[in-house]
Amino acid sequence: MSYFKKMDNFLIARTNKYNVFRCLVRQGPINRAAIARLTNLSIPTVMTITAELLEKKVIRSIGKGESSGGKPPEMLELVPDSYYTVGVDIGRTMIRLVANNAAFEQRASLQELTGNPLPAKDFVKRVSGLILRIIHMLHTEKEKIIGIGIAMPGLIEKETGRVIFSPDFEWSSVPLREWLLENLPFTLLVENANRALALNESYFEGEEDQNHTTFSVNLGHGIGAGLVLGEELYMGAVGASGEIGHITVERNGPLCMCGNRGCLEAVASGDAIAKKAKSLMEKGRAPILAELCGGKGHEIEARTVFEAAAAGDPEAGKIVDEAAEYIGMGLSMAINVLDPDRLILCGGLMRNGPSFFEKIKASIQKHKMKQTGRELVIFQGTKGENSTAMGACRLLVNTLWNEQRLPI
Amino acid sequence: MSYFKKMDNFLIARTNKYNVFRCLVRQGPINRAAIARLTNLSIPTVMTITAELLEKKVIRSIGKGESSGGKPPEMLELVPDSYYTVGVDIGRTMIRLVANNAAFEQRASLQELTGNPLPAKDFVKRVSGLILRIIHMLHTEKEKIIGIGIAMPGLIEKETGRVIFSPDFEWSSVPLREWLLENLPFTLLVENANRALALNESYFEGEEDQNHTTFSVNLGHGIGAGLVLGEELYMGAVGASGEIGHITVERNGPLCMCGNRGCLEAVASGDAIAKKAKSLMEKGRAPILAELCGGKGHEIEARTVFEAAAAGDPEAGKIVDEAAEYIGMGLSMAINVLDPDRLILCGGLMRNGPSFFEKIKASIQKHKMKQTGRELVIFQGTKGENSTAMGACRLLVNTLWNEQRLPI
Numbered sequence: 090m091s092y093f094k095k096m097d098n099f100l101i102a103r104t105n106k107y108n109v110f111r112c113l114v115r116q117g118p119i120n121r122a123a124i125a126r127l128t129n130l131s132i133p134t135v136m137t138i139t140a141e142l143l144e145k146k147v148i149r150s151i152g153k154g155e156s157s158g159g160k161p162p163e164m165l166e167l168v169p170d171s172y173y174t175v176g177v178d179i180g181r182t183m184i185r186l187v188a189n190n191a192a193f194e195q196r197a198s199l200q201e202l203t204g205n206p207l208p209a210k211d212f213v214k215r216v217s218g219l220i221l222r223i224i225h226m227l228h229t230e231k232e233k234i235i236g237i238g239i240a241m242p243g244l245i246e247k248e249t250g251r252v253i254f255s256p257d258f259e260w261s262s263v264p265l266r267e268w269l270l271e272n273l274p275f276t277l278l279v280e281n282a283n284r285a286l287a288l289n290e291s292y293f294e295g296e297e298d299q300n301h302t303t304f305s306v307n308l309g310h311g312i313g314a315g316l317v318l319g320e321e322l323y324m325g326a327v328g329a330s331g332e333i334g335h336i337t338v339e340r341n342g343p344l345c346m347c348g349n350r351g352c353l354e355a356v357a358s359g360d361a362i363a364k365k366a367k368s369l370m371e372k373g374r375a376p377i378l379a380e381l382c383g384g385k386g387h388e389i390e391a392r393t394v395f396e397a398a399a400a401g402d403p404e405a406g407k408i409v410d411e412a413a414e415y416i417g418m419g420l421s422m423a424i425n426v427l428d429p430d431r432l433i434l435c436g437g438l439m440r441n442g443p444s445f446f447e448k449i450k451a452s453i454q455k456h457k458m459k460q461t462g463r464e465l466v467i468f469q470g471t472k473g474e475n476s477t478a479m480g481a482c483r484l485l486v487n488t489l490w491n492e493q494r495l496p497i
Numbered sequence: 498m499s500y501f502k503k504m505d506n507f508l509i510a511r512t513n514k515y516n517v518f519r520c521l522v523r524q525g526p527i528n529r530a531a532i533a534r535l536t537n538l539s540i541p542t543v544m545t546i547t548a549e550l551l552e553k554k555v556i557r558s559i560g561k562g563e564s565s566g567g568k569p570p571e572m573l574e575l576v577p578d579s580y581y582t583v584g585v586d587i588g589r590t591m592i593r594l595v596a597n598n599a600a601f602e603q604r605a606s607l608q609e610l611t612g613n614p615l616p617a618k619d620f621v622k623r624v625s626g627l628i629l630r631i632i633h634m635l636h637t638e639k640e641k642i643i644g645i646g647i648a649m650p651g652l653i654e655k656e657t658g659r660v661i662f663s664p665d666f667e668w669s670s671v672p673l674r675e676w677l678l679e680n681l682p683f684t685l686l687v688e689n690a691n692r693a694l695a696l697n698e699s700y701f702e703g704e705e706d707q708n709h710t711t712f713s714v715n716l717g718h719g720i721g722a723g724l725v726l727g728e729e730l731y732m733g734a735v736g737a738s739g740e741i742g743h744i745t746v747e748r749n750g751p752l753c754m755c756g757n758r759g760c761l762e763a764v765a766s767g768d769a770i771a772k773k774a775k776s777l778m779e780k781g782r783a784p785i786l787a788e789l790c791g792g793k794g795h796e797i798e799a800r801t802v803f804e805a806a807a808a809g810d811p812e813a814g815k816i817v818d819e820a821a822e823y824i825g826m827g828l829s830m831a832i833n834v835l836d837p838d839r840l841i842l843c844g845g846l847m848r849n850g851p852s853f854f855e856k857i858k859a860s861i862q863k864h865k866m867k868q869t870g871r872e873l874v875i876f877q878g879t880k881g882e883n884s885t886a887m888g889a890c891r892l893l894v895n896t897l898w899n900e901q902r903l904p905i
Contacts, residue, residue, distance in 0.1 A: 101509065244868055244869055253868060253869065254868035261868075301734070302733060302734040314834070316834075324836075325710060325835060325836025325837070326709070326710040326836050326837055326838035326871065327836060327838070327869065327871045327872075328836070329836045329866075329869040329871055330834060330835055330836035331834060331836075332833040332834065332836075332866050332869075333830075333833065333834055335833050335865075335866040336829065336830035336833050336834070337746075337826050337829060337830070337864045338745075338748075339748070340746075340747070340822075340826065347866055347867065347868065348867060349863070349864060349866070349867075414748075418745050418748065421744065421745060422744040422745070422830050422834075423834055425740040425741065425743050425744050426722070426724075426738060426739060426740065426741050426744070426830075426831055426834065426835070427733060427738055427834070427835075428732075428733025428734050428735060428736070428737045428738035428739075428740075429733070429734055430734035430735070455757070456745050456757060457743075458737075458740050458743040458755055458757070459755065459756060459757075460652055460661060460662035460669075460755065461652055461661070461735065461737040461740075463734065463735045463737055464735075
């Protein structure tokens with residue numbers, strides 16, 4: 090019966106150890122008295138636990154700190170390279186890998202053009218190869234790799250790590266985790282890329298208040314999002330939450346890749362923006378846009394549409410404005426239903442200058458419920474191109490942490 | 498620092514006591530060996546705790562049960578009337594009060610027409626009077642009332658119980674909790690009515706699996722919802738979650754009471770349905786509807802529109818169909834973003850025959866993302882007219898439970 094959590098001395102000891110370790114990760118270098126204060130544990134308990142962690146070499150002494158009166162206390166800190174995690178972002182354009190140590194310092198990174206993801210089995214084998222290569226780059230024993238987090242666009246089956254459906258990759262029912270495990274004898278977690286990104290973007294080093302409700306949206310070729318409660322990713326019943334790209338924003342709108350009509354993704358994603366521009370040019374409109382493309386209208390990307398809009402092309406401007414309007418509409422829905430205190434906008438579309446961000450904010454202001462008295466902070470994602478891979482690492486560590494399976 | 502939960506012997510003892518008590522509430526009558534098995538506690542621990550609970554008279558012995566071989570074990574159960582809670586549903590039409598005992602058996606109920614809710618201060622005084630009356634009806638000592646839960650339509654400030662905005666009541670910034678406390682020396686919690694209802698509707702007596710993700714929507718004069726994770730209500734950052742009535746479903750739709758355009762509530766709530774019908778009749782259309790109203794078109798309610806639709810009035814039928822379409826669209830958004838495994842449709846609109854429910858389901862099927870592999874169960878709320886007041890009680894008990902403030 091799930092609602093009874095057994096409390097016993099073993100659980101206390103383990104939880105106390107985790108709290109001391111977490112305190113060292115977060116606050117180190119730190120002395121034992123400070124740990125005791127922050128964790129509410131007694132000094133003898135902290136001494137026993139730190140002795141064990143020192144013995145296991147996951148923490149180390151770095152000598153005496155400053156005295157606050159008596160003799161100067163011994164300062165302890167995490168041994169950053171006591172273990173490693175690998176994060177993989179399987180994107181439609183690039184595959185990006187990072188290897189982090191226990192302190193989340195990046196120890197290696199690797200990236201490669203995605204190319205053709207079919208046949209899926211061959212592609213997955215290639216990803217396995219990349220993972221083995223980055224592990225090799227760490228020059229460490231295999232035992233120090235505590236696990237691998239994979240971020241993949243599309244719907245992922247939570248329990249099995251199977252890709253149910255990924256339109257970008259034209260995959261359906263691909264047993265990604267199972268196939269990776271054939272070559273990789275590691276703990277392996279597969280998560281939706283938007284949610285992995287959301288987790289990483291919501292995390293801020295040294296932030297005191299850990300109780301934020303953060304909604305983070307990825308605006309790129311497609312549109313997806315993740316909800317982060319405190320430091321935990323909201324999963325939903327089957328792990329299919331955050332699919333804001335497939336909410337209907339235009340009842341009889343254009344057809345979406347998911348099969349429905351008028352989805353946010355079908356009217357406001359990078360792909361939708363490019364598609365609209367292409368159709369305009371075919372009709373001989375949008376002259377600046379046509380010039381910027383230099384006749385290669387069939388290769389047009391959202392970026393070019395933003396450039397044309399900035400250069401004063403009214404038709405391109407209209408496409409951009411409309412996308413911002415729809416995105417603000419869609420995000421307002423999430424705001425009204427989820428009541429977050431932080432909203433983070435990430436992804437390729439946000440790299441087209443500050444005015445798009447301002448337009449989305451104006452649309453949110455227009456569409457969200459106004460009387461809530463809620464202080465909603467809206468900002469752009471700041472964590473760069475490896476953020477999704479980092480998020481996959483964080484999710485792995487969170488999972489091992491919750492299951493108390495870290496090697497401490 | 499919020500992420501360190503202190504573990505000590507006091508917390509263990511308290512948690513164990515709560516687990517034993519919960520087991521008795523849920524599974525009683527039950528013997529000590531069965532409690533030990535269900536809670537993973539040792540028999541001596543269970544004996545100590547049950548002795549304390551017996552001493553405090555919150556549980557009692559009901560004699561010997563059936564033997565499974567040895568001597569027949571003593572059966573224990575909750576003393577249902579060891580304490581009471583009061584739940585108040587301040588609705589726009591009716592004020593409903595229930596008083597429950599510890600076993601959630603209803604011991605008293607009371608209801609009264611809401612009437613004019615202005616001036617707010619006088620109205621709140623009247624509500625205080627009703628609460629004192631239902632407490633009087635219990636014929637018990639004041640000490641046995643562990644608290645009062647209030648459910649109120651509108652936006653409630655989580656920390657203070659202030660009504661920020663309630664369009665139905667034409668209230669803004671009414672210090673509801675503060676005013677009630679002037680006459681009621683009790684623990685007092687104010688919650689949004691839709692969320693209170695959601696909590697009660699998501700609860701099923703004796704259900705084994707407590708890990709559902711339930712989204713429950715109230716379709717009435719207005720439209721609002723609540724998300725229930727396991728047995729806990731999802732709150733959001735400031736307690737303004739679940740406002741699905743104010744998501745935009747029609748970009749340039751009619752004006753909503755919240756000040757925005759095209760909100761779900763403005764096109765599909767009971768009020769919106771009545772308003773559309775009124776406007777049709779003013780134009781001399783919808784003949785069956787006009788006949789059903791008997792010339793009193795200005796008093797038309799959604800119910801009459803449903804009756805006219807059932808009787809074959811094509812214009813009334815169109816209004817009903819469109820409402821169902823929009824509701825399904827709005828709910829699909831919540832489904833795509835929240836990934837629930839249960840969706841419950843409640844409220845006055847659902848009491849207009851089974852075809853409306855079927856139409857909403859069809860619209861959800863059309864608009865939600867289809868590839869998730871999610872097994873979503875959709876059903877109608879079943880808990881009757883006191884469900885919101887019951888939900889207010891449940892929320893109060895959950896809160897006291899989480900804060901370990903139950904009198905056990």
